[in-house]
Amino acid sequence: MLAEEPVPPGAMGRLWRVRCDCGVEEAIRQRRLTEVSRPGLRRACARCEAVACPECGAPVLNKRRARCGSPACELIAYRRAATAHYARATSDPIKGPAIRAARKARAQRNWADLSKAERAEQYRRRAAREAANPEVVAKRRARANVHYAMHAEEIQSRRAARLDAMSREELRRWLDRGAAYQRAYQRRWRSEIQSDPEAHRRYLDLQAEYRRRLALARLMVQATQLKEMLDE
Numbered sequence: 001m002l003a004e005e006p007v008p009p010g011a012m013g014r015l016w017r018v019r020c021d022c023g024v025e026e027a028i029r030q031r032r033l034t035e036v037s038r039p040g041l042r043r044a045c046a047r048c049e050a051v052a053c054p055e056c057g058a059p060v061l062n063k064r065r066a067r068c069g070s071p072a073c074e075l076i077a078y079r080r081a082a083t084a085h086y087a088r089a090t091s092d093p094i095k096g097p098a099i100r101a102a103r104k105a106r107a108q109r110n111w112a113d114l115s116k117a118e119r120a121e122q123y124r125r126r127a128a129r130e131a132a133n134p135e136v137v138a139k140r141r142a143r144a145n146v147h148y149a150m151h152a153e154e155i156q157s158r159r160a161a162r163l164d165a166m167s168r169e170e171l172r173r174w175l176d177r178g179a180a181y182q183r184a185y186q187r188r189w190r191s192e193i194q195s196d197p198e199a200h201r202r203y204l205d206l207q208a209e210y211r212r213r214l215a216l217a218r219l220m221v222q223a224t225q226l227k228e229m230l231d232e
């Protein structure tokens, strides 16, 4: 880097016109050239000093920045940080299951509040996401299969306990969801799920519980009607 001619001082101190080894000329403030301890110390032009954005590879001219600053890269970095934070929080053996259960309950409440059109939009967006990332879907499915194969009984008994604890209204919603799964299976998933034996087993276990609860619910209704008849 070659100091050539002093540029008339501006409001922020003296500027020097300097030429980088690459041939580019740039006006740089004096303290950027002399104060060794500053993180902004310059040894070459902005282009030559730039580091690649770890997300997109674009040159990052501001050395204090970790990324290029584009909204897309900020979103990717934010999502990665949020995912890591959630993984850390849920890896706690005591708080983890509670955090996951609260999240699931929140998602189910939100889902119950959506209109039909909003749900269709959510399905569409998820399908688009999954079509764009088949390897993510395959990885998630493989992970779920291994997990279920290892914990099937535990998962089923937890589900039974959760259903036992539900209010009548919550149980009705759960049964509606089971019926919706059944319809979706008949319409779209059958060949897809059957080609994945583990997913099919999960589905059959869920439906077995669904039918058991449905029969129970019907019995309860009949018992109530019978009691009313006898009372009259």
Ligand SMILES: [Zn+2]
Residues within 6 Å of the ligand: 020, 021, 022, 023, 024, 044, 045, 046, 047, 048, 049
């Ligand atoms: Zn240069």
Ligand SMILES: [Zn+2]
Residues within 6 Å of the ligand: 053, 054, 055, 056, 057, 058, 067, 068, 069, 070, 073
């Ligand atoms: Zn970037």
